[in-house]
Amino acid sequence: MKGFAAAFSIFALYLAWHAAHDREASPADELPVAAALAQGASEVGAAGASAASTPMLASAASVPNGASPSGAVSGAAAAGTAGPSGGSGQEAAAVASTDDGTADLVKRGEYLARAGDCIACHTADKSRPFAGGLPIGTPFGTLYTPNITPDPETGIGRWTDADFLRAMQQGIGKGGEHLYPAFPYAEYTRITERDVLAIRAYLNTLAPIRYTPPRNDLSFPFNQRWLMFFWNLFNFHEGRFVPDPKQSPQWNRGAYLVEGLAHCEECHTPRNFMQGLKSSDRFSGAVQAGWRAFNITPDRAGGIGNWSDEDIVRYLGTGAVPGRANAAGPMADVVADSTQYLTPEDLRSIAAYLHSVRPVVGGQTRPRDQWGSPADDVKRLRGTRVTSVDGAQLFVANCASCHNWTGQGIGASSPLAYPSLIHNSVVGAPDSDNLAMVILHGVNRHTKEADVMMPAFGNELDDDQIAAIANYVTKHFGNPKATVTADDVGKLRQRQQ
Structure with missing residues (x-):
């Protein structure tokens, strides 16, 4: 241990000497x-x-x-420092x-x-x-x-x-x-x-x-x-x-x-065991406070390779691209507090750069915004006595007034539209964490184009009910392999926001 301590001390002194004598010159x-x-x-x-x-x-x-x-x-x-001028012009x-x-x-x-x-x-x-x-x-x-x-x-x-x-x-x-x-x-x-x-x-x-x-x-x-x-x-x-x-x-x-x-890497790049950024997987996605910041490399299945420059500009400027994505959680805050104020020129510059980075394949074979079809479960529920936790019943009771019982949304692509759950990147994701977080905490996004609000159901529904709704939504409108349990929802509920 003494030998290790001595070696460590010598190494630390070398690093200090190196830092003091080998500083980079300031850029021109x-x-x-x-x-x-x-x-x-x-x-x-x-x-x-x-x-x-x-x-x-x-x-x-x-x-x-x-x-x-x-x-x-x-x-x-x-x-x-100017000399006296007697009040000259x-x-x-x-x-x-x-x-x-x-x-x-x-x-x-x-x-x-x-x-x-x-x-x-x-x-x-x-x-x-x-x-x-x-x-x-x-x-x-x-x-x-x-x-x-x-x-x-x-x-x-x-x-x-x-x-x-x-x-x-x-x-x-x-x-x-x-x-x-x-x-x-x-x-x-x-x-x-x-x-x-x-x-x-x-x-x-x-x-x-x-x-x-x-x-x-x-x-x-x-x-x-x-x-x-x-x-x-x-x-x-x-x-x-x-x-x-x-x-x-x-x-x-x-x-x-x-x-x-x-x-952007702070949220969209995974971290190593020291919580530093993993440079080998830049922009491939990471989890922050229970929310997944998605892959934003140009991979066509897992990332934004099928997004146009204008899609990126619109998303960063308004938080919504009908048929693709709607910002929620921390990303909604980024849009509301930051990117909506950037000029179109700067937003297009961001889009051009993101489309040039190395694509990172995340194991997905189908883009997140290419899932889903309309549902008709409301017909099945008519005249039916429901005695257990039923995702369809919970969806119709809590979600259908805004998203329609078919899942197609209301208002099409207008600024105040209730978004479709079909062709929706959150619903088509390989896991349901973000969907569950949206149900738990709602959406509150204020932009120059519109104020978007979805109520939080965390205080209204228990973990079993939220899991049932999330699984119903992914099964009918998104990626059916993305499921969440009540225990998963309970853990997400505890994450500090």
């Missing part, structure tokens, strides 16, 4: 904060202008008026220009914060947006998200830009502590410095909320943050996104969003 398109504050307005503005040719930084889809965060920082610095113009630049920077930061869906994890109580406190269940215990409002005592009001950059790109907190990877710094490390500073500028405009979230509840030894050093060795590779010159600007923009800011 990055502009350090210190340089931005030290240089004159013209120098930094020129640097920002030269970087604007990089598609993922200055896409008209996400950069209002071509604003550059670095340029806005330099403008503020120049205004602060030049000084007034400089101040007005700075105000315009700051407004554009904040507007851009708001868009980027939407793309990153910051509000989803950092809001537990909607009356306290961005104040944190949301519990996140992990195999090692419960984490509570921090307050990221500019409150100086309980939020990030005393953080410098350098502190914020280090947290986003390196996973290191203000006090030098390692952050837990429930905060997706493994993806945020790819975000450019300009975009990080724009997000920071937007967060600075929020109303400060004095609120201290609960302490994390992690078991030993997982409550020892220094152990994250070893997790990072195997699961974290710091570095900004580098465009692929062989690909189109649209593809690069999509890659920048999917791999970085939108952090």
